[in-house]
Amino acid sequence: MMTLGDAPVRVALLGCGVVGSQVARILLEQADDLRARVGRPLELVGIGVRRTTDRPGIDPALFTTDVPSLVAREDVDLVIELIGGINPARELLLAAIQGGKSVVTANKALLAQHGAEIYDAAAAADVDVYYEAAVAGAIPIIRPLRESLVGDAVTAVKGIVNGTTNYILDQMHTHKVSFSDALADAQRLGYAEADPTADIEGHDAAAKAAILASLAFHTRVTLDDVACEGISSVTADDVRAAESLRCVIKLLAQCSVSPDGTVAVGVHPTMVPLEHPLAGIRGAYNAVFIESVNAGRLMFMGPGAGGSPTASAVLGDVVTAARNRVRGVAGHGESAYSTPGITDPSSVVSAYYVAMTVRDEPGVLSRVADAMARRGVSIAAVRQEQTSGGSGARLGITTHRAPDGNVRAVVDELLGGGDVLGDVRVLRVEGA
Amino acid sequence: MMTLGDAPVRVALLGCGVVGSQVARILLEQADDLRARVGRPLELVGIGVRRTTDRPGIDPALFTTDVPSLVAREDVDLVIELIGGINPARELLLAAIQGGKSVVTANKALLAQHGAEIYDAAAAADVDVYYEAAVAGAIPIIRPLRESLVGDAVTAVKGIVNGTTNYILDQMHTHKVSFSDALADAQRLGYAEADPTADIEGHDAAAKAAILASLAFHTRVTLDDVACEGISSVTADDVRAAESLRCVIKLLAQCSVSPDGTVAVGVHPTMVPLEHPLAGIRGAYNAVFIESVNAGRLMFMGPGAGGSPTASAVLGDVVTAARNRVRGVAGHGESAYSTPGITDPSSVVSAYYVAMTVRDEPGVLSRVADAMARRGVSIAAVRQEQTSGGSGARLGITTHRAPDGNVRAVVDELLGGGDVLGDVRVLRVEGA
Numbered sequence: 001m002m003t004l005g006d007a008p009v010r011v012a013l014l015g016c017g018v019v020g021s022q023v024a025r026i027l028l029e030q031a032d033d034l035r036a037r038v039g040r041p042l043e044l045v046g047i048g049v050r051r052t053t054d055r056p057g058i059d060p061a062l063f064t065t066d067v068p069s070l071v072a073r074e075d076v077d078l079v080i081e082l083i084g085g086i087n088p089a090r091e092l093l094l095a096a097i098q099g100g101k102s103v104v105t106a107n108k109a110l111l112a113q114h115g116a117e118i119y120d121a122a123a124a125a126d127v128d129v130y131y132e133a134a135v136a137g138a139i140p141i142i143r144p145l146r147e148s149l150v151g152d153a154v155t156a157v158k159g160i161v162n163g164t165t166n167y168i169l170d171q172m173h174t175h176k177v178s179f180s181d182a183l184a185d186a187q188r189l190g191y192a193e194a195d196p197t198a199d200i201e202g203h204d205a206a207a208k209a210a211i212l213a214s215l216a217f218h219t220r221v222t223l224d225d226v227a228c229e230g231i232s233s234v235t236a237d238d239v240r241a242a243e244s245l246r247c248v249i250k251l252l253a254q255c256s257v258s259p260d261g262t263v264a265v266g267v268h269p270t271m272v273p274l275e276h277p278l279a280g281i282r283g284a285y286n287a288v289f290i291e292s293v294n295a296g297r298l299m300f301m302g303p304g305a306g307g308s309p310t311a312s313a314v315l316g317d318v319v320t321a322a323r324n325r326v327r328g329v330a331g332h333g334e335s336a337y338s339t340p341g342i343t344d345p346s347s348v349v350s351a352y353y354v355a356m357t358v359r360d361e362p363g364v365l366s367r368v369a370d371a372m373a374r375r376g377v378s379i380a381a382v383r384q385e386q387t388s389g390g391s392g393a394r395l396g397i398t399t400h401r402a403p404d405g406n407v408r409a410v411v412d413e414l415l416g417g418g419d420v421l422g423d424v425r426v427l428r429v430e431g432a
Numbered sequence: 433m434m435t436l437g438d439a440p441v442r443v444a445l446l447g448c449g450v451v452g453s454q455v456a457r458i459l460l461e462q463a464d465d466l467r468a469r470v471g472r473p474l475e476l477v478g479i480g481v482r483r484t485t486d487r488p489g490i491d492p493a494l495f496t497t498d499v500p501s502l503v504a505r506e507d508v509d510l511v512i513e514l515i516g517g518i519n520p521a522r523e524l525l526l527a528a529i530q531g532g533k534s535v536v537t538a539n540k541a542l543l544a545q546h547g548a549e550i551y552d553a554a555a556a557a558d559v560d561v562y563y564e565a566a567v568a569g570a571i572p573i574i575r576p577l578r579e580s581l582v583g584d585a586v587t588a589v590k591g592i593v594n595g596t597t598n599y600i601l602d603q604m605h606t607h608k609v610s611f612s613d614a615l616a617d618a619q620r621l622g623y624a625e626a627d628p629t630a631d632i633e634g635h636d637a638a639a640k641a642a643i644l645a646s647l648a649f650h651t652r653v654t655l656d657d658v659a660c661e662g663i664s665s666v667t668a669d670d671v672r673a674a675e676s677l678r679c680v681i682k683l684l685a686q687c688s689v690s691p692d693g694t695v696a697v698g699v700h701p702t703m704v705p706l707e708h709p710l711a712g713i714r715g716a717y718n719a720v721f722i723e724s725v726n727a728g729r730l731m732f733m734g735p736g737a738g739g740s741p742t743a744s745a746v747l748g749d750v751v752t753a754a755r756n757r758v759r760g761v762a763g764h765g766e767s768a769y770s771t772p773g774i775t776d777p778s779s780v781v782s783a784y785y786v787a788m789t790v791r792d793e794p795g796v797l798s799r800v801a802d803a804m805a806r807r808g809v810s811i812a813a814v815r816q817e818q819t820s821g822g823s824g825a826r827l828g829i830t831t832h833r834a835p836d837g838n839v840r841a842v843v844d845e846l847l848g849g850g851d852v853l854g855d856v857r858v859l860r861v862e863g864a
Binding site: 022026030033034036037132138139140143144147148149150151152153218277280292293294295296297298299300301302303306308309311312313314315316317318319320323327329332335337338 | 454458462465466468469564570571572575576579580581582583584585650709712724725726727728729730731732733734735738740741743744745746747748749750751752755759761764767769770
């Protein structure tokens with residue numbers, strides 16, 4: 001990497017939407033502070049966009065639709081990628097890196113699928129790749145995992161990392177509305193997109209889980225490694241059941257070390273006890289809870305999305321990358337020396353809540369309990385109630401920690417017998 | 433700074449108490465992981481102690497009481513200072529820095545009083561000074577402020593940064609015990625020292641407030657700049673009053689930008705509304721709440737003390753400093769370009785709770801309200817009750833935000849008149 005003498009650090013911004021426009025604003029409005037913190041001016045030399053339009057306060061001459069040429073400019077030191085998606089973001093970032101530019105990105109989907117390629121290219125070119133804004137918006141979580149906890153052994157990371165689903169679940173708990181009503185409300189208020197699939201089916205959270213797991217365990221986890229279950233199947237009954245257990249349902253992106261040393265990574269709607277710090281994270285806020293051998297339990301919370309908060313995280317990375325460039329070095333790259341492997345989904349251990357409608361007859365509970373005992377699934381609590389129709393009983397069982405495959409096998413066996421009338425529901429339960 | 437080739441990074445540890453012994457343990461037990469993360473082995477070459485004694489698992493040959501010679505050793509790359517206090521820690525750290533060694537310290541008292549001298553020496557010698565463990569134990573807070581939020585404009589930092597006082601206040605709320613009983617309990621359980629002055633009078637929190645303010649506002653704040661009020665004067669009456677206002681009393685280390693652009697820094701027992709995230713921080717846990725222009729409101733929580741958690745923070749710094757050394761560079765030093773000045777204590781703005789015993793006669797409340805109005809102190813809520821003795825009334829007033837000096841002047845005026853019978857209490861109230 002070349003040093004810069006007294007020249008400014010020249011920045012190209014790709015994308016000028018909700019986040020990009022805030023990044024441009026801060027680069028222009030806080031130029032004096034940023035210069036003092038970097039030791040050189042940060043000069044915004046171009047903004048790559050799909051269509052040039054007027055943005056108040058930004059010199060129209062900065063905009064270009066020829067994004068590859070902007071990235072290829074010899075005088076650009078640092079590229080901020082806020083286009084999102086895989087293509088053309090991937091080609092543009094790789095071109096920037098191969099051209100000796102450091103890059104800052106908020107693109108979780110790209111990093112979760114092509115992170116290794118990008119980190120390897122950056123290591124080969126001796127430039128920085130920073131991506132604090134890719135997970136949990138403004139909350140510093142990448143840097144704490146990459147640096148603050150690098151002398152510790154992280155055992156689990158559990159995050160509420162998608163504001164849309166947290167808002168919807170929060171509404172379902174607070175106002176006792178159905179999933180579809182809560183989704184429609186979130187769309188009306190701008191918390192959910194017109195096509196909400198990536199959020200509600202957990203894909204966005206899964207990409208973030210892959211990134212968090214890679215950092216926490218010094219390995220490489222991709223989107224394909226992440227077991228993913230969204231919230232579209234969560235019902236008002238689930239919400240009522242959670243509340244009767246003094247829990248709230250949260251969509252948790254989790255990664256943890258399994259008993260065999262492999263790493264379990266998944267996104268699941270999960271019953272979280274009210275005493276757990278994650279239970280209190282409301283609305284569109286995000287939070288990440290970390291367990292490690294020496295530090296113990298840590299939690300970070302803050303705004304998980306939005307233009308200004310995400311821009312704050314981007315700018316933190318921009319200043320860090322620019323400081324490195326001024327000193328003529330790249331920061332320490334990704335640490336991926338470890339190859340623990342991914343836990344087989346059926347071996348992932350959790351406590352579960354299993355609810356089902358059963359025939360209201362003597363002996364049913366005994367047979368259900370026996371089926372669990374034979375698979376090594378230990379019962380923590382049972383609750384049985386008449387169904388409102390009166391044709392059966394609703395049985396709700398909380399289990400101690402057991403492998404997912406064993407719990408599924410119990411459910412399959414019960415569904416194959418004559419006692420279960422249907423409506424079987426399985427949800428994970430987080431420890432207190 | 434010199435690069436190291438393939439040689440190990442050689443570490444000298446000063447102090448082997450509660451934290452130091454855990455740092456030594458992790459350096460030895462997790463040597464393989466640490467080597468993989470640094471890219472070179474981390475070799476513990478010596479441990480400076482006051483008296484050599486046996487520590488299980490540590491080679492006795494590592495111990496030395498000749499600490500200055502250990503620091504001066506040519507083959508030492510990195511010095512970890514866990515002695516605490518001003519002397520001889522200051523001389524040892526300066527000698528290490530001047531000898532070209534990077535340093536990691538948890539010494540808040542030293543940094544709050546002599547930080548500028550140490551940072552300047554490190555900049556001159558092109559070595560690192562890292563001190564994540566100096567504030568809030570295992571919670572990553574220094575690095576988020578130094579790096580993650582460096583592209584943002586922080587407006588306030590509010591922290592529960594002393595576990596001893598948080599434990600005592602928590603006991604006073606939970607068990608309705610007096611301050612002295614809660615302190616005795618904390619001492620019996622090892623949460624408070626035999627001489628608890630530094631904790632309960634707020635000096636420890638004040639040192640941390642100075643460090644946080646320096647980082648948050650890119651300036652230099654020392655212990656002398658911090659207004660400091662401890663918790664030894666907090667009474668069971670205060671606790672009851674707080675609860676009647678749906679608040680808990682917390683010792684907050686605060687720094688914020690005042691309306692005139694200066695920086696207010698102080699440690700005060702403060703009524704915190706139950707809805708505020710800081711209200712839920714229990715026992716010996718710590719938390720730091722940050723407000724910034726772009727990121728909004730963030731909070732970090734975790735164990736604020738203890739051998740292993742503090743050692744985790746130290747090791748994160750050790751790995752970062754060692755990585756820099758391997759690459760032959762120092763990290764970016766302290767950013768202290770800004771000189772906003774310290775807010776005059778009488779101009780610090782806060783909401784207040786003012787309680788006093790007054791004569792139970794017509795006209796008293798009117799005169800108290802008038803005294804406040806004449807000083808521009810606006811009343812948010814009033815509560816008046818008969819005292820149990822019956823000789824007067826207890827008046828509790830919550831104010832809107834007003835300058836400290838104005839509130840004090842009101843109290844002085846009331847004490848000089850004939851209406852107040854005594855027992856005046858003034859506490860800050862945090863916004864929801």
